[in-house]
Amino acid sequence: QVYLMESGGGSVQAGGSLRLSCKATGINFRLYSMGWYRRRPGQEREMVATITGGGATDYSDAAQGRFTISRDNVRRTVSLQMNSLKPEDTGVYYCALLREPYVWGRGTQVTVSS
Numbered sequence: 178q179v180y181l182m183e184s185g186g187g188s189v190q191a192g193g194s195l196r197l198s199c200k201a202t203g204i205n206f207r208l209y210s211m212g213w214y215r216r217r218p219g220q221e222r223e224m225v226a227t228i229t230g231g232g233a234t235d236y237s238d239a240a241q242g243r244f245t246i247s248r249d250n251v252r253r254t255v256s257l258q259m260n261s262l263k264p265e266d267t268g269v270y271y272c273a274l275l276r277e278p279y280v281w282g283r284g285t286q287v288t289v290s291s
Contacts, residue, residue: 178203179201179202179203179204179274179280180201180202180203181199181200181201181272181273181274181280181281181282182199182200182202182272182282182283183197183198183199183270183271183272183282183283183284183285184197184198184199184200184285185197185198185285186270186285186286186287187286187287187288188288188289188290189262189287189288189289189290190289190290190291191262191263191264191289191290191291192261192262193262193289194258194259194260194261194262195259195262195287196256196257196258196259197213197256197257197259197270197272197285197287198254198255198256198257199211199213199254199255199256199272199282200252200253200254201253201254201255201272201274202253204253204274206230206250206253207230207250208230209230209274209275209276210227210228210229210230210275210276211227211228211248211255211272211273211274211275212224212225212226212227212228212246212272212273212275213225213226213227213246213255213257213270213271213272213273214270214271214273214281215266215268215269215270215271215287216268216269216271216284217265217266217267217268218267218268220268222271223237224237225237225239225240225244225246225257225270226240226244226245226246226257227246227275228246228247228248228255230250232248234246239265239266243259243260243261243262244257244258244259244260245257245258245260246258255272257270259287262287262289263289264289264290264291265289266287266289267287267288267289268286268287269284269285269286269287270284270285270286270287271283271284
């Protein structure tokens, strides 16, 4: 069974940084694309960043230039470095295994105050 466990959320002032991490168990991690998604208050869940098993990345327009997704296939982790955070980045961030059907972590709260 696949488990995804996020960590690293918290509260920060605008302009600050946070690093999210996700540990995966129960899969041959290097074979699969992984992603970070978020659900902002009153909004649908949306893609933030994705990374293939080989390390190719994709970002939402909102994340481009401020966030960096990375993975460690040995440790089976995927991380999201978030810099220059804005209040509109506030939300619950989810790690996802991008294999149909997607597998989701439980989420970690990120709160950015102005």
